[in-house]
Amino acid sequence: MSRLRSLVKLALVAVALGLVATPVAAQSLNRAAIDELNTQLLYVALPLTLFVELVLFYAIYRFRDNDDPKPTTDDPALEITWTVATAVILVFVGISGYYVLTNPYLTPAVAAESGDDAADMEVEVVAYQWGWEFRYPEENITTQNRLVVPQDRDVRLVMESEDVIHSIYVPDLGVKQDIFPGQEQVARTRATETGEYDLYCAELCGTGHSRMNGQVVVMTQSEYDAWVDAKTSPNGSATAVSATNNSTNNSTATAS
Template sequence: MDSKRTALTTLLGVALLAVFADPALAQGYDSTTEQLIRSLNTQLLYMAIPITVLVEGILIYTVWKYRKNDDPQPTKENRRLEISWTIATALVLLVVGYASYGVMANDYVTNTQDGNNIETNGDAVVVDVTAKKYLWEFDYPEQNVSTTGTLVLPKGQNVYLNITSTDWLHAFHVPELGLKQDAVPGQSHVIKTKITSTGTYQLYCAEYCGVGHSKMLGEVEVKSQQGYQNWLQQQSSSSGGSSNNNSSSNSSSLSSSGLAH
């Protein structure tokens, strides 16, 4: 009877964990960075579920079996058991470390390039991202295009974001794309990614940066290759980007007036 209850409890635990895990696993990936991070989380989750069920099952079984024991005795020494769980723990840590290193060392997750000398290794888009109170500026040095507030990128192409700040600490954060990087004055930090879906994604400042922090928002607009090229041509043909610069000035004015209120 006790074994049946233990098995039932274990099955219920697995089902409960699966209910919580399933929505996260069912979502698609919008960038290579997000795919790598979520895949690692999924692997670790698959490892954690059986360990959690095993430990909780033993705990529940022990509590139930000895619930009427009024004279509990200390556990006797069992070297074989101690060696077994030490080896098992070491193996788990090795697997976790190996899986984590494989993701964290990937260029799409951790890029250690110098922002002043980015090696793209082929066709790629390079954008200088500058954070300031309280807005985002995006410069495309190879196309001589600048925007404020909206970062436009192509789908299916490597992207290098060279992130810095002009005043104090900010943080570039696009949760849906798995992107996050501090913007530090006097330093350049590079993010490499490849976006796999078109659409518009919310950009946040993830580091408290003053009274206008909550308004320091932006958007990442991902277009098809053709749509991106059309956008670049449109920006370049607008009197050398003058209309774009005017929109940037207007955005700055609106941001300042919003803070004044």
């Protein structure tokens, strides 16, 4: 009996902690939508888990050492109740998931179909074995393995692969999109917190897959403008031509 009470108390504590825990602020609108969905599902899953576990513990305790078990009697009202409750939960989960899937920051095709795919800026992303190239057409800048974007601005990533299937993945920003050779893929994000975030290739793409990493740097608008000025000045460290040449040299050196 004491063990049963301990298990019940532990379950109640776990549910309480899950309900009162405050999630870390999301770093982008993408991540905010994902975190909100996870929170909604948590509020459904925790009480349901607790209820199932309590029923299980009750059945174990109530019917222990039962030498004369009897078949369960029919209870249509109970069966209808749990069927309706299950249907309501599934409808809630389905609606919540649908609204997230139709979020233009998570499914850019939705924004394109509705004609609302305009963004404050566009960056061309080229994935290759085994690195990333980011081109800024308006600023005539190209960088390697380092994506720099301003805070609180819609950024549209137009991506292509030079060789095999790659996948851009930025966990902290909630960005993940497969990139297929010969096809143009689009991702969209709006970073709300400045900082540096890790970027990975999430698709096995060859022997150098594990080192196909990069960084996303989110700056304030003034810092981003200063960065652009530094890159486009005569003494800038990365122009479109020089960066492209570096990319070619890096690819050749890796292959050799």
